[in-house]
Amino acid sequence: MFSNPVKNVKTFGLQETDIVVDLGAGTGHYATVMSFFVPRGKVYAVEIQKDFLNKIHSKAKDLNILNLECLLGDIEKKGGTKIKDKAVDAVLASNVLFQARDKDAFLDEAKRILKPKGKFILIDWHHQSSILSKNHKAIPKSKAREMLEEKGLIWYRDIDVGEHHYGIILKNQ
Numbered sequence: 001m002f003s004n005p006v007k008n009v010k011t012f013g014l015q016e017t018d019i020v021v022d023l024g025a026g027t028g029h030y031a032t033v034m035s036f037f038v039p040r041g042k043v044y045a046v047e048i049q050k051d052f053l054n055k056i057h058s059k060a061k062d063l064n065i066l067n068l069e070c071l072l073g074d075i076e077k078k079g080g081t082k083i084k085d086k087a088v089d090a091v092l093a094s095n096v097l098f099q100a101r102d103k104d105a106f107l108d109e110a111k112r113i114l115k116p117k118g119k120f121i122l123i124d125w126h127h128q129s130s131i132l133s134k135n136h137k138a139i140p141k142s143k144a145r146e147m148l149e150e151k152g153l154i155w156y157r158d159i160d161v162g163e164h165h166y167g168i169i170l171k172n173q
Contacts, residue, residue, distance in 0.1 A: 003094070003123060003162040005033040011159040012121055012169070017041045018089040023075045023110060024048075024096035028056030034092070035060070035068045044088070046073045046081045075109055076102045083113045090114075094123040095165075098139050103147065111151050111172065118172045120153050123161050141166040 014020060014034065018041040022031040025045035035043045045056050045068060053070045060068045074080035075096070091110045100106040110120060125138040139147075145155060145168055153170035161167035 003165050005029045008123065008159070008161045008167065009033045009037055011161075011167070012037075012090065012092075012119070014038055014090060015041070019087065020044070020090040020092065021046060021081065021083060021088045021113065023081065023091060023093045023106075024099070025052065025056060025070075026095075027052050028059055030092055030094055031056060031068055032059055032063060032065060035065045038067065041067060041089075043068045044071055044081075044083060045069070046071045046075055046083070048072070048074055076100055076105045078105070078109060078112065081109055081113055085112055086115045086118075088113050088115060088118060090119040090121060092121045092123070095125065097122060097124050097144055097147075098137065107147060107151050111153070114172045116172055119156065120148060120170045120172065121159075121167070122148065122170070123165050123167045126164055126166050141168060144168065145170070 014037045018038045021044040023046050025031045025047045031043050031045035047053050057070050071082050073082050091114050148170050156169045156171045159167035
């Protein structure tokens with residue numbers, strides 16, 4: 001892994017009662033770490049691949065994490081996360097935007113579940129890398145920020161998430 005989830009989550013400014021979601025959670029690196037930062041809150045790990053959700057569930061069980069819920073869902077479809085409108089304090093999308101086939105639908109779904117004044121935390125690749133497939137192109141930070149601002153989110157601050165990635169936090173209105 002090129003980015004350190006523990007170090008990065010410390011920069012998110014999460015509160016211990018926050019409700020957060022890791023969209024496209026993969027194997028749960030961020031979801032499990034965030035669960036410790038919101039001990040009186042809740043973490044949703046939304047993933048479309050059942051095998052990944054099983055890994056997250058097993059990891060949470062091994063670590064005795066009780067505030068993490070795994071959801072099988074399509075983050076590129078309205079209502080696909082199975083989370084209610086305006087239900088979460090923070091949305092994390094790490095290494096997801098560059099992969100999304102329907103980036104507009106993905107951002108709409110993320111915005112739909114985000115509370116007013118909630119945070120959208122985006123971590124993605126700085127530049128094209130041999131790790132990325134030919135079908136997935138890195139999205140420059142300026143373009144990602146523009147896409148998010150078009151959805152009505154307001155830039156809050158940049159965060160340092162390692163040399164291969166950029167991180168930005170935007171807030172919902």
